[in-house]
Amino acid sequence: MSTRKWLNCRLWDIQARLQTHEVSLPVISRLLRAHDYHLRGNRKEVEGEQKPERDQQFQHIYDERAAHAVRGQPRLSVDTKKKELIGDFKNAGQIWCQEAEAVKVHDFPSEALGRAVPYGVYDLQYNRATIYVGQSADTPAFAVDNLVQWCQTELPERFPDATELFIEADAGGSNGYRTHVWKHDLQNKIADAFGLKVTVCHYPTGTSKWNPIEHRVFSEISKMWAGCPLRTFDIILEYLNDTKTQSGLRVQAHLVSQTYETGVKVPDAEMESLSINYHSVCPQWNYTISPRPFAQTA
16 A cells, blocks of 8 residues: 555546456445545635735725715625627526527637626625626726616615715726726716716725625526526526515616726826725725815816
């Protein structure tokens, strides 16, 4: 017996290596199990390098969320779901049917009708999610424009007296903490335009699964259209609008036709003009953007 704790060969490969020893496959399987060898898959346990401020950041997010709840201010969780090719392609999962649907063998983007970019805005208080399905690039401008739509349509209905807005977001992507366009557009299109004090808290890198929209909304959407080919944008919207849970989650979806360019830069002079207050706790991930006085009088 060697010190190796794993095997990557099949039972008949082991049988062949035994050469002069004639042993049946069931016996080999039984001997392996007797020595605690089993067929096992990989198990995700190694977190990798963790940020030293990780626990402190999580506590700060919970504190900010609770403080905004006490003041009756809206609390949102935002993120972009996995992008989906639109066309006659396989979609992971299984459905009840008498015969499996036939789809294309290869998922070539060139054969797709387009690519859906579902950006979600989840209202933590009312358990309502709005998914904006883009057809272009997943950019910071796209993310902020979706928040603008939410503020124009749903904010007045649920929070008519709101003066603040709390946002939980991932550390990267279109709403990442390093993105200048994200902060610039939040200032101009949300804080200044609606007179809202916008507080943003980002989850540390590698912890996006704790973002509420991930496990409360996106997981339910994935289950809703599991095994169903997403052949058109209308079908995607139909599945999104039908997503609901027994705990009260309701989802509504909108198609975004605007095209967004990538690589947009914000000059340093404009960044310096923003009214951003970085928190004392993990300032790289937490900041509040206040309305500028001149914007209110303009």
